[in-house]
Amino acid sequence: MNVKKNKTTGLVIRNKQASFEYTFIDKFIAGIVLTGTEIKSIRKAKVSLQEAYCYFKSGELWIKSMHIAQYEQGNIYNHVENRERKLLLTRKELNKLIKNQEKGLTIIPIQLFIDENNRAKLQIALAKGKKLYDKRQHIKERDVQRDMERHQTAKF
Template identity: 45%
Template sequence: MGQKKKKTPSNVLGTNRKARFNYFVEDTLECGIALQGTEVKSLKESKFSFTDSFVEIIRGEMFLNKLHITPYDFGNIHNHTPDRSRKLLAHKKEIEKLEKKVNEKGFTLIPLKFYLKNGRVKVEVGLCRGKKLYDKRETIKKKDQNRDAERNFRNDY
């Protein structure tokens, strides 16, 4: 008989809310991230910014660009550089599959969420397609309608 894996509660460090507004997310992938020295401590303190960051596939490897991790306050001369390109860890077949979609269909890879899983920092990367201006307006309109409906529902009861 197969054993069921226990789902561990993930500790979310940060989410990229702007990405869901600017892009349609078609697919997601959980990746590890290669970090140096004090970067993990800065990430755990949520001292990072990834609003403009993106993932690039170069020679079969995934790299996360424009992720700014603030240097750790209690670090020493061996502190990390804040804006370096960081390697993402995923299986080769998954990377090849994503690379095909990015190259042929005009998709982009964008980090959606950073979280801790079993003490390790993970990144949720989304395969995204850009929204047009009218799509963004429609998203805002739906959000406003849902908010108004919720407000009316609360006021009625």
């Protein structure tokens, strides 16, 4: 879990493994239907996106396996940690995702953040899985970039 604070929008929780495993084709920002104390746990960064994925049920987009830990000060009305949550997108965006998912692409969460209106938003991506040789190439490019940055900072 990679957590960062953004000055303008607040909390940002990233799924770093997603960029290594998938090639992103298109990105969308969706609202999430939350219940009870889930937003309080999100604000405390008690969320994991690592195993989460999105799927369609009755023409609506849902996210499964997104773990939001129970709120410590919660009472008997605390939420279920791994429940399925509905994602809110426009009909035009949903139709585009449905059409592309039929082509063998998958929908994965990239990051969870709090927007300027204090609402939890989830950035999702239409993605295609990388092959093993693509992953090796990604590691090689990252190492070369890191070495170049080290040499530039060492000169100054």
